[in-house]
Amino acid sequence: xxxxxxxxxxxxxxxxxxxxxxxxxxxxxxxxxxxxxxxxxxxxxxxxxxxxxxxxxxxxxxxxxxxxxxxxxxxxxxxxxxxxxxxxxxxxxxxxxxxxxxxxxxxxxxxxxxxxxxxxxxxxxxxxxxxxxxxxxxxxxxxxxxxxxxxxxxxxxxxxxxxxxxxxxxxxxxxxxxxxxxxxxxxxxxxxxxxxxxxxxxxxxxxxxxxxxxxxxxxxxxxxxxxxxxxxxxxxxxxxxxxxxxxxxxxxxxxxxxxxxxxxxxxxxxxxxxxxxxxxxxxxxxxxxxxxxxxxxxxxxxxxxxxxxxxxxxxxxxxxxxx
Numbered sequence: 001x002x003x004x005x006x007x008x009x010x011x012x013x014x015x016x017x018x019x020x021x022x023x024x025x026x027x028x029x030x031x032x033x034x035x036x037x038x039x040x041x042x043x044x045x046x047x048x049x050x051x052x053x054x055x056x057x058x059x060x061x062x063x064x065x066x067x068x069x070x071x072x073x074x075x076x077x078x079x080x081x082x083x084x085x086x087x088x089x090x091x092x093x094x095x096x097x098x099x100x101x102x103x104x105x106x107x108x109x110x111x112x113x114x115x116x117x118x119x120x121x122x123x124x125x126x127x128x129x130x131x132x133x134x135x136x137x138x139x140x141x142x143x144x145x146x147x148x149x150x151x152x153x154x155x156x157x158x159x160x161x162x163x164x165x166x167x168x169x170x171x172x173x174x175x176x177x178x179x180x181x182x183x184x185x186x187x188x189x190x191x192x193x194x195x196x197x198x199x200x201x202x203x204x205x206x207x208x209x210x211x212x213x214x215x216x217x218x219x220x221x222x223x224x225x226x227x228x229x230x231x232x233x234x235x236x237x238x239x240x241x242x243x244x245x246x247x248x249x250x251x252x253x254x255x256x257x258x259x260x261x262x263x264x265x266x267x268x269x270x271x272x273x274x275x276x277x278x279x280x281x282x283x284x285x286x287x288x289x290x291x292x293x294x295x296x297x298x299x300x301x302x303x304x305x306x307x308x309x310x311x312x313x314x315x316x317x318x319x320x321x322x323x
Contacts, residue, residue, distance in 0.1 A: 003317035006258045006282030007064040011091030012047040045286035060295040066105040067134040074136050081110035093128035106134040118155035125159050131321045132161040136168045137196035144196050145203020153209045162213040167192040190221035197223050201251045204243030215256035224273040258282025276308035280317045
């Protein structure tokens with residue numbers, strides 16, 4: 001199977017025209033957000049399941065691991081975020097139930113309240129059959145190594161499901177040095193992924209939760225290129241040893257990475273650095289920064305065996321998601 005682990009969707013009941021309307025949760029308050037604020041894509045691709053299935057077939061993709069754009073709910077008041085996440089996850093379960101051979105899904109989670117996020121992850125996995133969760137690379141400006149998130153990591157480890165970390169730019173720079181040229185995405189997204197991974201490693205999260213499974217968007221940002229710089233800094237500086245006694249690179253075995261590097265040599269470098277058994281197919285469907293030739297992109301890699309390409313195209317994802 002060819003499994004795309006980085007594919008976004010907004011369930012159709014939450015969409016009206018070119019806007020997302022949250023939520024259908026029994027309350028009178030509606031939170032509205034533009035569906036396409038700066039993205040050059042056909043809006044229908046974000047919510048239409050029939051259109052998605054046609055596009056998947058054309059791209060040679062057998063299965064999507066569905067996830068929301070995670071930039072929505074973390075910025076809402078928690079009392080709004082909780083019912084929204086529940087509504088989204090219920091809708092995901094319905095989409096999967098109607099197309100069980102083509103879709104699995106990751107839970108949207110109200111990470112403003114890690115306790116409630118843990119509860120919703122458990123409900124989504126145990127009651128709805130979702131296969132993991134998706135969170136932002138930072139939560140309202142907090143890095144992912146803050147102690148308050150421990151209750152959530154403990155639950156993810158207990159449930160033995162992966163967590164997809166998706167960037168939301170570098171918020172403190174979004175209206176400043178990254179405000180022009182779409183740098184919020186071109187630089188901000190991969191950089192925020194890098195900060196998130198470094199926080200998990202240097203913060204001792206993987207030390208405390210050794211069975212936690214995490215995968216990163218956009219080829220892990222700068223992580224593969226900074227890996228041994230982190231090791232050098234850990235060796236030379238006391239700051240890096242505050243929470244971990246092993247070199248940072250040893251914790252890369254806890255991470256998975258998608259293929260969305262936009263460069264064959266970059267993906268080959270990623271494979272040589274972290275191992276092909278840690279890489280999974282990712283398109284970023286349906287956004288304009290996606291790669292919709294990802295299957296051919298992987299198959300064309302030089303210096304990678306057919307067996308390793310098969311792992312990257314679907315074998316690793318099938319193992320991670322227990323398919």
